Amino acid sequence: MTDQQVAHFTEVFNRNRATLALFSKCSTKDELDVVRDAFFLGMASQLCPNEYEAMRESLITDDTAFDAIASSINTDKGLETTVTAARASPHWLDLVTAVHAVSSTVGSDLDGIWNTLEKGRMEWLGAVTSAHPLKVILKEALNKDKNKTRRDEVDMKMVYIYALSLSIESLANESEAWRKVVKMKNKANPLHDYNADLWDPRKEEWRPLDLGVQEAAERGGSSFQAAWDA
Known part of the structure; x- marks a missing residue:
């Protein structure tokens, strides 16, 4: 772990704070799960480019997922639809695992942070x-x-x-x-x-x-x- 790695992780985390803050708008556990996974997606897009790109390509090549996401853009279901499609991707678990691996490297407990918000x-x-x-x-x-x-x-x-x-x-x-x-x-x-x-x-x-x-x-x-x- 280097100072540069920590600084980069912190910068990415701060960029995704707005997504985390959506927890305050949730009314159910399912809605909270959507926000959590949207946060993981945002973190992965900047910390785990290989895993994120593999997941993104799987959504583009899946007509059902692509059409669902495209039709939900600029709607109140946009975030939920994107997360649902991402979860169904065969690369979802790899992406989440990679995000946690990076966070562990810099000494950050993403699950602990999220569990505190959810609780x-x-x-x-x-x-x-x-x-x-x-x-x-x-x-x-x-x-x-x-x-x-x-x-x-x-x-x-x-x-x-x-x-x-x-x-x-x-x-x-x-x-x-x-x-x-x-x-x-x-x-x-x-x-x-x-x-x-x-x-x-x-x-x-x-x-x-x-x-x-x-x-x-x-x-x-x-x-x-x-x-x-x-």
């Missing part, structure tokens, strides 16, 4: 999905309240943050601590026996829960506000 995204999607029914109730209540105040909105967002935390494994202790603070009997139903006076964001138990949910949102390529507004 963060799937965890956040799970939290948002689980807390969605409660969010609907909270926002409907706010919309119907003609006399609502800024504090009312803060209160509802706190309940939503708590609901999100229930699906974030690393926040199990923080969510339980907050449940005890607000004297919640059923952790899955924060509105039962809800007492606004107890839900005080100035209490020391709130900050780690609040920050933990915001950090989980960032790991998932999103933000708490985006989830609330959706």
